[in-house]
Amino acid sequence: MKIDYLSLKRITRQHADELCKAVNQVVDSGWYLQGKATHDFETAYAQYIGTRHCIGCGNGLDALILIFRAYKELGVLHEGDEVIVPANTYIASILALTENRLTPILIEPNAELQIDSTQIEQAITPKTRAILLVHLYGICAMNDAIRAICRRHKLLLVEDNAQGHGLKWNGLRTGSIGNAAAHSFYPGKNMGAFGDAGCVTTNDEMLANAVQSLGNYGSNHKYVFPYQGLNSRIDEVQAAVIMVKLKYLDADNQRRKTIALRYLEGIKNERITLIRPTNSVFHIFPILCEQRDNLQAFLHQKGIETMVHYPIPPHRQACFKAWNTLKLPITERIAQTELSLPCNQAMTDEEVETVIQAINQWTETY
Numbered sequence: 001m002k003i004d005y006l007s008l009k010r011i012t013r014q015h016a017d018e019l020c021k022a023v024n025q026v027v028d029s030g031w032y033l034q035g036k037a038t039h040d041f042e043t044a045y046a047q048y049i050g051t052r053h054c055i056g057c058g059n060g061l062d063a064l065i066l067i068f069r070a071y072k073e074l075g076v077l078h079e080g081d082e083v084i085v086p087a088n089t090y091i092a093s094i095l096a097l098t099e100n101r102l103t104p105i106l107i108e109p110n111a112e113l114q115i116d117s118t119q120i121e122q123a124i125t126p127k128t129r130a131i132l133l134v135h136l137y138g139i140c141a142m143n144d145a146i147r148a149i150c151r152r153h154k155l156l157l158v159e160d161n162a163q164g165h166g167l168k169w170n171g172l173r174t175g176s177i178g179n180a181a182a183h184s185f186y187p188g189k190n191m192g193a194f195g196d197a198g199c200v201t202t203n204d205e206m207l208a209n210a211v212q213s214l215g216n217y218g219s220n221h222k223y224v225f226p227y228q229g230l231n232s233r234i235d236e237v238q239a240a241v242i243m244v245k246l247k248y249l250d251a252d253n254q255r256r257k258t259i260a261l262r263y264l265e266g267i268k269n270e271r272i273t274l275i276r277p278t279n280s281v282f283h284i285f286p287i288l289c290e291q292r293d294n295l296q297a298f299l300h301q302k303g304i305e306t307m308v309h310y311p312i313p314p315h316r317q318a319c320f321k322a323w324n325t326l327k328l329p330i331t332e333r334i335a336q337t338e339l340s341l342p343c344n345q346a347m348t349d350e351e352v353e354t355v356i357q358a359i360n361q362w363t364e365t366y
């Protein structure tokens with residue numbers, strides 16, 4: 001049996017007729033940008049997330065870049081301002097800050113692999129203006145301490161919800177708990193498009209207008225340009241595709257949760273550390289293992305595909321040379337030991353049991 005890490009073919013097949021119909025409608029409409037599909041999606045997703053505004057854009061990185069750029073244009077943030085961000089994140093979170101000449105302040109993770117809120121306050125300086133919270137692996141990174149720190153220090157709270165579609169905190173959807181949030185609809189996400197797509201959600205009308213204009217060359221009315229913007233818009237095909245996916249998101253997340261709970265119950269190998277998140281949509285199911293590469297090779301030989309999220313942390317990348325000597329031992333340890341098991345709504349129970357059995361069979365002498 002071959003078990004893919006994630007088969008997009010299978011995921012698409014689950015709603016193929018509906019998806020093809022939605023795409024065909026766009027094709028037949030002759031209208032491919034800034035049309036009805038975009039408007040319908042933005043309205044539906046704002047309602048789902050629970051914000052007044054949703055602005056579609058090209059991808060999740062652009063969504064983050066647009067938020068911080070908009071805050072700069074509005075005079076809320078300035079070049080050189082410091083933004084607290086988890087050290088254990090996908091590089092896009094950091095790129096959005098450096099692209100805007102903001103200074104990322106990297107914070108080590110807690111036992112759920114999310115930003116350690118007990119370490120935030122000591123990193124705050126007079127230049128700190130915001131926290132960029134990342135719900136990495138689909139695990140909720142928000143807590144009461146972060147809320148209190150934001151209030152106490154008057155910090156903006158921006159969410160990177162690229163991996164957290166459908167997550168809830170205190171009855172609110174992530175994407176609505178801070179000042180603004182970025183979402184990615186990269187095909188492999190819990191709610192994936194047929195290419196790149198993303199959006200910004202916020203209750204802040206001024207920010208929403210600035211993001212909208214900045215993603216449209218900086219224009220708020222045709223041929224009128226208050227900003228030097230970029231071109232980052234969602235296209236009608238992607239909007240129509242994710243509109244279909246949105247209907248199934250909660251059910252898909254429930255299936256992911258069932259699989260994750262089965263893993264948590266069934267995996268009993270003392271060489272493996274399981275992460276037991278209190279609140280997750282299980283975009284990724286991470287385990288930690290000192291002999292990670294050996295385990296990965298063993299699973300591969302059994303036909304089970306796994307991935308590593310992520311093998312090199314942002315501060316160790318060549319593109320951030322100045323940080324290469326920073327000591328972030330917890331983040332570095334995660335990069336050396338993390339392994340992501342297949343966990344998605346298209347998996348069968350039999351596949352899940354096969355993964356559990358293989359992991360329980362593994363000994364490091366493989």
Ligand SMILES: Cc1ncc(COP(=O)(O)O)c(C=O)c1O
Pocket residue numbers: 059060061062089090092093134136160162163183184185186196197198
């Ligand atoms: C945490 C995080 N932030 C941002 C992004 C960027 O999203 P995109 O790939 O749509 O640019 C991703 C995903 O790729 C991500 O995982």
